[in-house]
Amino acid sequence: EIVLTQSPGTLSLSPGERATLSCRASQSVSSSYLAWFQQKPGQTPRLLIYGTSSRATGIPDRFSGSGSGTDFTLTISRLEPEDFAVYYCQQYVGSSWTFGQGTKVEIK
């Protein structure tokens, strides 16, 4: 089973700053099957990015994804107040899907 490790665990930033979240896989992941989700307290996870770098419907362009192999990154170019949340990466290759443990982006 592929293990995804996210870092940092918590990111303390101010609105307007840039956020860079990392997701490292224990073995190579096809870039076609790496996604990022946002989850706010009491809400269902929301798909942000699929296929490493494609934004899901309705996702603002301040969210971008990149990476390949075992290293993937979610970047939020300028944090808006509504972006403070927990972010999860996920790989969905074939019949085994796993999530990272999450990165909390909090207001500094």
Added chain:
Amino acid sequence: EVQLVQSGAEVKKPGESLKISCKGSGYSFTSFWIGWVRQMPGRGLEWMGIIYPGDSNVIYSPSFQGQVTISADKSISTAYLQWSSLKASDTAMYYCAKRTGVYGMDVWGQGTTVTVSS
């Protein structure tokens, strides 16, 4: 509109059985994988397993193999997650989600809270 609607919150005692549901609408239910995800209180997302309703092919996460049963009734466009003997550690929010090919888990149910307490 593509939707997954899950059954309501449950409160159970240890040792009891439970089956929760996830009903799909607005798309061809038999053509897309449905996954189940656990979120324990204050914790992250854990993939439990997936089912292809077209042929009821099920794949479990190794962590949940033998602990739960995933099934589907394509005649009513509904997937299920069930336990034969609940434990307090099964207390969590459970989500179903639809996988749309390379788009991944693009539609989620609203979640079902399961509380197991004596």
